Amino acid sequence: MAVHFFHTSDWHLGQFFYNHSRQYEHEQFLTWLLEQIKQKQPNALLIAGDIFDVINPASAAQKQLYQFLADAHALAPHMQTLMIAGNHDSGYRIEQVEPLLEKYNAKTVGVIRWNEDKTLDIERLLQPIYDVDQKIVAWCLSLPFLRSAEITGFNEHTSNSQNAISYLHQQLISEAKKRKTDDQALILMSHAHMQGGETSDSERPIIIGNEEALSTALFDEVIDYVALGHLHKPQKVQHSHIRYSGSPIPLSFSEINYKHQVVEVIIDPAKPDESKLQFEALHIPRSIQLHRIRGELNEVFAQLKALASGKIDSIDQREYIDIEYHTDTPPRPNLRQQFEDVLPQERYRLVKISRQYKNNDQQNHAAKIQLEPPTPEQLFEQIWQNKGYAQDAAVAKDFQTLVQEARHSLEDKNSI
Template sequence: MLRLIHTSDWHIGQSLRGHGREREHRAVFADLCRLVVEQAADALIIAGDVFDSQNPSGEALRLLYETLRDLHAARPAMTMVVVAGNHDAAGRLEAPRDLLRAFNVHVVGNVRRQEGLVDSRRHLVPLRDAGGSVAAHVLALSYPTAACLPGLTRLEETGGGESQIVRAVRQLYAEMLDAVRDQVAGCPLIATGHLHVAGGLESEGAERRILVGGQHAVPPDVFPAEIAYVALGHLHRAQDLGGGRVRYSGSLFPLSATELGYAHGVTLVTLDGTRVATEHLPLARPVPFLRLPEQGELRLSELGAALQALVTRLALPPDLAVEQQPFVQVRLAREGLGSGFREEADRLAEALPLRLVEARAAPLAQPAPLVVADPLKPLSDHAAEDLFRLAFAARQQRDPDEAEMAVFHQVQALAAAEG
């Protein structure tokens, strides 16, 4: 039996609205060191986005190397596999690979080939169980750049509606499997990936659409059925796909306000012969991340009192160190809200021991469907002014006033003059 911890999307060096996250990273990394001991982990996989930037600072680099050192000290026999994500510079990440091997850390950046064939020695990592026997292998693949994808020449739809990008990703994993099949010798095979798999729930504004050519996602069946478990990175919500064989471990703590409701942590993977079981291991948040109000919205005029009440309820001392202050996300009622509401929210929060990271207005109501008097009548037979009035009312839930109609007529006159 082999016990593996799957984690991803560390984003070391990240800041949230100007606030550094190093203290939080150090806290969750200390928890991770505790977990690998408690769970008697034989292996640890970091499935990409180790750093938040392709040009990480010296402090971020130092934090990574200190963490790998501490993990090795906590569990010396544990094999660690690190792959590059879209936020990482693959060459920079794997530059110290030979040095890191002394700590049983295997770093894999871009796909390596020799004479056109995959260099399987760079991508296949054996995993040993508590008795020292090879119990599984990791097929380590990073974020698939254009250079990594075989036969990628132009973007087009292929037979069956599958895009060339999806076909290239599918071919990449099949090629990798063919290259290592003889070396695996019947042991379970684990693959890594850093990309968006169709069906995965993404965080609003937090994860880029990263595949080449704007292709958003690949189906779960791009990973060959012979692979026992696919350890994914990129999406920050922990979630299963493909019946549980394919999984995102998620990020370690909220990286944006949209992740406030996520259950952050790591995944424990247990391989017993051909049987694979997974368990989500939650991690405590180093600092609170709160929504105000918990449900619904409040008026801007109520925000100051609500922030002060939150400080009182949490018993936050006025001299609380900035890196220990809670993050707060605010939802405001749209009615009567002026264009400078974010600046006013910041002003109300600046003297309090908390960090306001988002003040957002309630979303607009869904517009009513546009209904014309005679839907069978061509649009060209309707007066433009009538269509504008209908569209405005559907969107804004009211009729346009005289000033708004004047603007419409000005635009209409300009359009007529140009054409």
Template sequence: MKLLHTADWHLGQTFHGQERHAEHRAFLAWLLDTLVAREADALLVAGDVFDVVNPSLQAQALLYDFIVSAHERLPALDIVLIAGNHDSGNRIELPAPLMRRLRAHALGRVRWLDDGTLDVERLLLPLADASGETRAWCLALPFLRPAEVTGIDRARPDGEGADNRNDYVAGISRVHEQLIAAARARRQPGQALVAMSHAHLHGAAVSEASERPIVIGGEEAISAGLFPSDIAYVALGHLHRAQQVGEARIRYSGSPLPLDFSEVNYPHQVVEAVLEGETLAATEAIAVPRPVAMHRIGPGELEKVLAELMALPDDPSQPREQWPWLEVRVELTAPVPDLRARVEAALGGKAVRLLRLERRLPQREGEGSVERVDLEQLGPRRLFERTWEGRWGEPPAADVLADFDRLLQDLLDGDDEDAAGEGRP
């Protein structure tokens, strides 16, 4: 049978304040066409379906429209989604009864039975081929939050015989052990085991800027050894860089779109995994076309950056939602108060969307030391002067101070008008 593995869609993400619904819609349309062309038997979505726990209605509509369309075009397709650390497990599961009618299964949380054992039945899902015969079992493990897996030994509710493995990683290990044991007992000869997990594995490469830590303030990486060799394929989510971890059968599909400018050069893809009997026969990375280009200019000196901006191609015929995203990074040696105006002038109406302008300032000797000051006695103007001098090594010029004074007065005048409108003295 044939599986397609993807993860980290982050539907509803705002990119430096800009919505990306058009990009996500284009990706999902491409994914649907790919599922049909490849005659896939199952789609595995390994977490971070949404970007936030309370996604917008438009982001939710993207997901549910995709599931309905997939069922219309591939009625025998099994879809399995698990919650990631960006998702709300309860929200992912909320429409589960309706989704099951479309052969879509959403797992958001693990549950424990009254005897303290893991409720494995709801986490084990049969995957069928085109003829309807079960060819594999999916071990669907949503993101495991510390509150769900830490504490006393879950297998012994009274705590007797606990092995002192009461931390987060040990709790995850217990969940994997119980689920894998149940899957081995359930499968029949010739049926493969496929695991899904949203986790950070030891030895995997983390993105530069865009991945939220799994657990704040705690050890979070787990061992690939949790997935023994009789699991034919492990579909992972959380890390945005597509990669295998030690073996070809243990893979992060990576995010289908760059979620930060630091991910511009990643190979964005989905993974096709072909199973023969109980084993993995082949994998193939399928490149995801980028619906909107991303340009990253710099870091470099101002004049060089401006020249690169002026050399960007211009295609005003494109609709605005297809204009490339742009990040500009400039290395400065002296203050440039009109930097943004100069950058926008260099763009000269080009069909790009400037999202981020980063100023890289010179490091001064002794920078980083802390000096205690009384802000109330110092006042806004003196604080501004000290900050400027600390950054640039010289006091602000008269015209800079004049600009500051005007801005400060405008702010104070605005406060006075607000107070008058509210009847305050």
């Protein structure tokens, strides 16, 4: 019996991008995903963590998720939605709404739990996937983000994080082998940073037991597909059946060239090993474009002028601009306004401006001779300049006043 499912992850619902809400972009993605579910009618939808952007998501972000689950259930009542918590999620929070999730044929695994006898609570981690006739066609081994406090110190196998991680995988896979039949597939869903994975600058490093990345050796050969979350670039890790689906929208400017996708997977255990696994990348349309502008000032202005024009009424739907200009001179007065004046009106959001020295040797030399820790005033001046702002004596004076007040406050506390 074949199992048909979608693999997605790292939605980061509720994210703010340079103080701009991504709600519109997420709505466009979810609308697209609902259409894929309607057309393809998969047995399951796997969401491999980082459902939300923060552990305490705003009500609007939570509403987006639950409305999606309700809409998906209406379009494909037989489809199960299986979710795990990522490092951005609160595992306890997403488990609290289990009665609501059950109404939409959805389940979530937020934390690792242990039995009274210090053995692993496997039942919650090993989820059956059914076909339309309610026959089990696969088992999903669901491992949320593994926090050290939740997996160490329970028995002799969990004395440290690395031992505990190996123990968890061994116990879970061993139990799955006992339960599966020859015509059932095994899928492992995990939120982790695997060795060899390519990162972007929007991912928080995951460090467990002083080791940031885990080995694919944790995955037994009996596993037919590993659905990973955490890294935002769609990619395989060493083997074609071990994959990150990636995020559905670019979460930083470093992800502009990512081909965002949902992975459609079909596993038929009855077929020979070389043909039992099929997958296809369902490419997600980008609803709002991001632009990185680089070069000397004259080149930057030329690139800004060449951008497409045409008014976009809603500010939440306007395109994002990141400017990095190359110069060895101090920033011009009102440089940001000059950039804004050149941009076609009411179409773009200029969210980032940074300055890059043309003479890197000079910059590196200056960095080498500055051995003393920077003062608060120096740090503030550096950040101010990197933002492309002109020098402002009044702002500098205000900052100096704040620094003096902070120092006086610390002196008062130390004198008590």
